[in-house]
Amino acid sequence: MLDYLLQQVIFALAIGAIYGLIALGYTMVYGVMRLINFAHGEFFMLGPYLFTFTMAALLALGGLPPLVDTIVAIVVSFVAIGVLGIAVERFAYRPLRAYGRLAPMLSALGMSIVLQNAIRVTVGPQPVHFPAIVPNSPIEMLGGMVTTTQLGILAAAVVLMAGLTAFVNGTRIGIWIRAASESWTTSSLLGIRVNRAVSLIFFIGPGLGAMAGIMYASYYGIMQPTMGSAVGLKAFTAAILGGIGSIPGAMLGGFLLGAIEVFGTAFLPIVSGGAVGTEYRDVFAFAVLILVLLFKPAGLLGETVTEETVVAKKDY
Amino acid sequence: MKRSTILSTLAIALMSAVSPVAAADIVFGGSAPMSGAQAEFGQSQIDGAQLFFDQLNEKGGIKGNKVVFRPLDDRADPRQGTLVAQQFCDAPEVIGVIAHMNSGVTLPALDIYSACEMPQVVPATNPKLMEMGYKTVVRPVANDFKQGALPAKHVSGKLGLKNAVLVHDKTVFGQGIAGVFKENFEKGGGKIAGTFGVNPDDVDFSALIAGIKRENPDVIYMGAGMPQLALFLKQMREQQVNAQFIGPDIGFTVDLIKQASPAFAEGALLTFQLPPYDSSPELVDFTNRHQARFGRPPGPYAALGYVNAQVIAAAAEKAKTFDRDGVLAELHGVKANTLLGPVAFDEKGENVTAPVYLYVVKNGKFELVKE
Numbered sequence: 068m069l070d071y072l073l074q075q076v077i078f079a080l081a082i083g084a085i086y087g088l089i090a091l092g093y094t095m096v097y098g099v100m101r102l103i104n105f106a107h108g109e110f111f112m113l114g115p116y117l118f119t120f121t122m123a124a125l126l127a128l129g130g131l132p133p134l135v136d137t138i139v140a141i142v143v144s145f146v147a148i149g150v151l152g153i154a155v156e157r158f159a160y161r162p163l164r165a166y167g168r169l170a171p172m173l174s175a176l177g178m179s180i181v182l183q184n185a186i187r188v189t190v191g192p193q194p195v196h197f198p199a200i201v202p203n204s205p206i207e208m209l210g211g212m213v214t215t216t217q218l219g220i221l222a223a224a225v226v227l228m229a230g231l232t233a234f235v236n237g238t239r240i241g242i243w244i245r246a247a248s249e250s251w252t253t254s255s256l257l258g259i260r261v262n263r264a265v266s267l268i269f270f271i272g273p274g275l276g277a278m279a280g281i282m283y284a285s286y287y288g289i290m291q292p293t294m295g296s297a298v299g300l301k302a303f304t305a306a307i308l309g310g311i312g313s314i315p316g317a318m319l320g321g322f323l324l325g326a327i328e329v330f331g332t333a334f335l336p337i338v339s340g341g342a343v344g345t346e347y348r349d350v351f352a353f354a355v356l357i358l359v360l361l362f363k364p365a366g367l368l369g370e371t372v373t374e375e376t377v378v379a380k381k382d383y
Numbered sequence: 384m385k386r387s388t389i390l391s392t393l394a395i396a397l398m399s400a401v402s403p404v405a406a407a408d409i410v411f412g413g414s415a416p417m418s419g420a421q422a423e424f425g426q427s428q429i430d431g432a433q434l435f436f437d438q439l440n441e442k443g444g445i446k447g448n449k450v451v452f453r454p455l456d457d458r459a460d461p462r463q464g465t466l467v468a469q470q471f472c473d474a475p476e477v478i479g480v481i482a483h484m485n486s487g488v489t490l491p492a493l494d495i496y497s498a499c500e501m502p503q504v505v506p507a508t509n510p511k512l513m514e515m516g517y518k519t520v521v522r523p524v525a526n527d528f529k530q531g532a533l534p535a536k537h538v539s540g541k542l543g544l545k546n547a548v549l550v551h552d553k554t555v556f557g558q559g560i561a562g563v564f565k566e567n568f569e570k571g572g573g574k575i576a577g578t579f580g581v582n583p584d585d586v587d588f589s590a591l592i593a594g595i596k597r598e599n600p601d602v603i604y605m606g607a608g609m610p611q612l613a614l615f616l617k618q619m620r621e622q623q624v625n626a627q628f629i630g631p632d633i634g635f636t637v638d639l640i641k642q643a644s645p646a647f648a649e650g651a652l653l654t655f656q657l658p659p660y661d662s663s664p665e666l667v668d669f670t671n672r673h674q675a676r677f678g679r680p681p682g683p684y685a686a687l688g689y690v691n692a693q694v695i696a697a698a699a700e701k702a703k704t705f706d707r708d709g710v711l712a713e714l715h716g717v718k719a720n721t722l723l724g725p726v727a728f729d730e731k732g733e734n735v736t737a738p739v740y741l742y743v744v745k746n747g748k749f750e751l752v753k754e
Contacts, residue, residue, distance in 0.1 A: 346580025
């Protein structure tokens with residue numbers, strides 16, 4: 068039983084890491100702009116597609132060892148999706164900033180449909196095989212079994228999350244972001260260029276989303292145009308669970324949602340003596356979410372309602 | 384009012400300019416997904432039917448009348464399917480249809496075809512479609528009852544495997560076919576250790592598979608779609624669950640082997656309604672003609688499209704008048720020797736001898752399992 072438990076913890080960590088990475092994008096944008104960026108799931112989806120094209124182009128050019136190719140393709144995906152994120156904010160959200168919160172949100176929904184259908188039309192709607200980036204070999208550990216891909220995902224996610232935390236808390240540019248998220252008006256009065264902070268957030272968030280997309284595609288071996296909306300919704304849930312607007316909250320929410328889902332699949336039938344089957348996984352997962360929100364409406368690590376958020380409500 | 388009259392006159396003029404149909408031509412409609420994720424399956428049916436009608440015209444058509452085949456794309460979407468059905472109904476020259484490929488698309492369209500008394504040959508496989516009392520339909524292809532029963536008999540009888548786990552995606556198709564497998568497997572002396580439901584768009588089955596591993600089954604039957612079949616197969620082999628994997632017809636595509644990887648797909652069993660294209664001289668001949676006509680080998684359902692066309696043409700051949708009533712009167716009585724063997728219909732419109740075939744993945748390819 069203990070090895071079974073351990074095995075399930077490994078699965079929960081792997082999927083939770085991916086949810087957490089995507090949730091970061093939702094939470095950072097919300098923190099500063101009070102905007103739910105519905106297009107964020109599509110950046111996650113675009114990551115593996117762009118990675119595949121870059122890899123194909125690099126292989127066609129030739130001359131580089133495969134490891135260098137992979138690293139270059141990963142960096143290109145991060146930067147290109149990040150730049151796309153900045154462009155989306157600049158042209159689809161910023162002009163609507165003066166028109167309350169509904170207009171940018173609808174614009175984000177539209178952007179999501181545009182990006183998803185662009186891939187659907189140009190590449191095709193069918194799922195495409197995605198090769199494993201790290202060789203996928205199983206390792207026996209304490210009675211459970213972990214694959215190198217799972218370890219790779221976990222390691223990469225932890226490094227990215229630690230890097231982001233250090234960046235936001237420890238650097239001067241990070242201070243801009245935190246200041247902008249605390250109070251837009253005050254920080255601009257203090258001479259912080261809030262628009263730069265916003266652009267930076269729209270670079271980092273989609274970039275991290277793209278990384279999560281590459282990990283996800285490499286883990287499951289496929290990518291498809293609809294994966295952004297399906298997984299994006301889960302990650303958005305994770306962001307709310309952890310407390311939207313809070314960076315550690317998004318990470319916690321991701322791992323927690325992963326754990327709840329795995330628990331719902333692996334232990335619900337055992338705990339209930341077979342009365343409740345695996346098909347109730349989502350019922351269980353979202354019931355937990357509702358319960359958490361009932362007792363902590365701002366999410367687990369979310370800030371409680373401040374004057375600032377009350378002011379923001381006037382926008383409606 | 385006036386404007387709309389002009390517009391509709393224009394539309395009619397345009398339509399007749401696009402598809403010039405002489406008064407004596409016989410028109411059959413056909414519909415399947417010709418774009419989207421299932422286009423490979425749908426287009427192959429359309430191609431197969433087109434091939435038959437071309438050949439028929441070379442031999443002089445039906446009683447000297449040229450046959451025109453009019454294929455329309457339903458995108459595997461029930462909403463689009465009902466629009467297509469209405470379009471066929473509204474075109475008086477269409478006197479028979481081969482439609483649709485997906486059970487979910489066929490279901491709402493049945494009522495529309497029936498209301499305009501359209502003779503319909505159904506390629507979809509859900510058993511319920513023929514039990515709704517419509518008098519306008521026949522189905523040459525085997526339904527899902529047969530598809531679930533065949534592998535159950537094979538593994539419990541020939542392979543002697545007795546401990547199975549069922550996984551289904553909670554859809555009408557997936558849950559239904561898993562239920563049929565269960566019934567037949569238990570009849571063969573087998574035991575079902577557990578039934579698990581997943582979501583139709585799930586991609587992560589690892590937690591579930593770890594649970595299944597504890598049951599230590601020797602058979603896993605999965606009633607689901609693609610890519611879920613491939614993903615489940617890959618993830619269960621990754622966790623070193625070596626039970627016999629069985630899936631339904633949707634998995635009968637090279638994508639399954641590609642997405643699960645050839646090494647992990649090895650030994651998986653899948654059911655399909657058609658024999659391999661090299662299994663009879665007629666089918667070899669069909670393959671060659673398909674290659675000559677379209678410049679590519681026949682797709683997965685091409686021979687079925689051909690057979691469906693044979694059936695509707697056979698009904699028209701015997702019809703006293705070349706209209707819907709004439710064809711409908713003969714549809715249920717059709718007895719034909721088709722490319723895939725004899726076809727005759729029972730009172731529900733099901734083919735009494737429709738076969739199903741079992742395939743195994745061997746060296747990265749599908750191979751027929753001989754009984």
